[in-house]
Amino acid sequence: MSRHVLVVGGGLAGITAALRCADSGYEVTLVETRARLGGAASSFQRGDLDVDTGQHVFLRCYSAYAALLRRLGVLDKVRVQPRFRVPVLEPFRACSVLRRWDLPAPAHLAPALLGHPALTLRQRVNAARTGMRMRELDPEDPALDRISFGDWLRECGESARAVDALWALLSVAALNAAPDESSLALAATVFRTGLLDAADSGDIGVPLRPLAELHDGAAHRELASAGVRVLLRTKANSVLRDESGETGWRVPVRGRGGEEVLRADSVIVAVPHQHAGALLSARLLPAAAAWSGLSAAPIVNVHVRYDRPVLAEPFAAVLGSPVQWLFDRTSAAGVRRGQYLAISLSAAHEYVEQRTGELRALFLPALRDLLPRARRAEVQDFFVTREPRATFAQAPGTRDLRPGADTGLPGLVLAGAWTATGLPDTLEGAVRSGDQAARVVRATFDEARPAGLEVTR
Structure with missing residues (x-):
């Protein structure tokens, strides 16, 4: 029956x-x-641009998501780094890079700590101790969910600078919440599963095509092939x-x-x-x-189209600036001339209600401080997309x-x-x-x- x-x-x-x-x-x-299909991970058209509703990346350890992309026939439309590498930008400073070695975990993260220019030697050593303590945490322990990630970091002796320059650099984007507003259990899941437990788990994957091509058109075809009626x-x-x-x-x-x-x-x-x-x-x-x-917690995306290339990396994390993460979406969006960048702002409570003109006045100078080439480039388009309820609030x-x-x-x-x-x-x-x-x-x-x-x- x-x-x-x-x-x-x-x-x-x-x-x-x-x-x-x-x-x-x-x-x-x-x-x-x-x-369209895809929910919060889709795209829309703005003139000749394919604009993603959010800047979604994934990790090599995301096996279920990769299996879905494989079934939809679009696994070749994403790229996973051969080795974890995150460029880090700061205003008026040369770009630095956090990277891993091809060593067993957790030794693979040694260069990410040893080469972190924003931390003192003492802060790097303490961060390594904190990482080892985190490896001992059980994310399934209900008690951890009642503790904030920020409180735990301070208990480990992490300075405010180390929290901002290292731990929050990754956790805010992953949890859409500041460390003091994040569940320690979820933070432990992010760092253990993504970085600490296996050497290659945290290698970052990015879509090479608009999300609608991955999650909408391809899903329609596979659902129809499976006999699913879509309304x-x-x-x-x-x-x-x-x-x-x-x-x-x-x-x-x-x-x-x-x-x-x-x-x-x-x-x-x-x-x-x-x-x-x-x-x-x-x-x-x-x-x-x-x-x-x-x-719920908001995410705001600031989109800037320049008349020339200004960023030489596919993406970058940012310190000391209102910019948090910066993505080059030029090729994925179908841009043939110039460069199209998207700024992803997680836990964006202070920005979600601001007008586009106010955000333009804040972020264009910030980009010029980070990217020397942007100081000579012409801005051809600037717009903002807002997701007031992007995720649930991943709090204690x-x-x-x-x-x-x-x-x-x-x-x-x-x-x-x-x-x-x-x-x-x-x-x-x-x-x-x-x-x-x-x-x-x-x-x-x-x-x-x-x-x-x-x-x-």
């Missing part, structure tokens, strides 16, 4: 869950409010038990054809936590009321608020990077959550076999 699965949300979690359920032989429908511009209004007894669940939606009710044996809610809470009533799932405690105490995929209600399943993946809010976490959601659906159907209800259309 056919089983019908309805996936609400077309981000990476929803795409993954839909494909996995289709692999199990279920009839799958995916609904997405927007006109774009279709908004789910709520998720309700099917009292008629025809199926387990019904979801009223509004799409281009008007309003209708979709019925399914199982529903996977794969949307951000604030939307998931709105779809599920507290009477149906009381735990949903607590999800608002996850809050969030572990208890992140639900598992299994809601305890047969057939109602959750997915998304905000769920209890054990990872920060990342591409990898989103894909893993989709895999887990599909496993819960399979287990639910296996338990219900051979009984079942016929799916109505």
